[in-house]
Amino acid sequence: MQALSFPVRPLMLGAVVAMAVFTSGCADNQLVYGDACITCLNNPLSGQPLNYDPKQHPNGVITMGAATQSQASGSGLPLYSSPASLGTDQYQLTYRGNVDTAAALIKDAFGFVTQAEAIAQSGSYGGKFMFSSGDYAYSATPGAFYLMKRNAYSGKLTAKISKTSGGAKVLLSYNQTQQGQQSLAETMSRIKQVAEKALR
Known part of the structure; x- marks a missing residue:
């Protein structure tokens, strides 16, 4: 027994x-x-x-x-469904300097982070979850293209920065997923101000 x-x-x-x-x-x-x-x-x-x-x-x-x-799927981290979109908008501007500088300035201005930085700030589980959830992303091909994504302004902010013949093109896309204190138009106006100030 x-x-x-x-x-x-x-x-x-x-x-x-x-x-x-x-x-x-x-x-x-x-x-x-x-x-x-x-x-x-x-x-x-x-x-x-x-x-x-x-x-x-x-x-x-x-x-x-x-x-x-x-x-x-192999991540070992939980997933959740993102809330429905309440509206989207985008703003494009150009930068006369090189794409790497433009990316660094936009990254700093909006607080985008790499996965390594997220892990350093939020711990291994928290940092990995931020990126596995789809709310955060960061990929770079130095001298050519950068993609950054994060939760911001009651929604999700994405920056795509690509090299052009005259410098760099910056495309900022915003998807509002929560009812915030500001409207979509007001939020985009704020995003525009931050980006233009960063790239002066």
């Missing part, structure tokens, strides 16, 4: 620990990134809240299915 009970105990202990992880913690102690509750879970069968108060975390809650999907 003892031989049978020995392998069962670790299995039962693992199940108890897993249940404790999924059901422990009140809504006040959840880990939140942007509008997404990283540690909030729904029952995969009923869709009902498993470990949080839906009134405190109404948007961006990660389902167990989403977490499983991300693990299957």
Whole structure:
């Protein structure tokens, strides 16, 4: 009998620990990134809240299915659906200097970060999650093209900076995903001011 009970105990202990992880913690102690509750879970069968108060975390809650999907994709980090767009706009300007300088100035002005910088600021899990969620991106081909993305101004801001014969072209795209204090037009006006000041 003892031989049978020995392998069962670790299995039962693992199940108890897993249940404790999924059901422990009140809504006040959840880990939140942007509008997404990283540690909030729904029952995969009923869709009902498993470990949080839906009134405190109404948007961006990660389902167990989403977490499983991300693990299957190899990232091991949970994914969540981005909120619907409330409006988009873009602004383009040119810079007479080289593309690398333009990219550095725009990066600094809007607070774009590389994944390494995000990890240094938010820790390994937080930094990797920022980039796996699709809210943040940074890629560079020095001397030719830069792509940067981040959460900003109640939405998502993307910068594409490319080399031209006369210098560099900067395309800033904004997708509003939350109802902010400013309208889309006001936000774009602010983005335009920041970009033009950076590239003077």
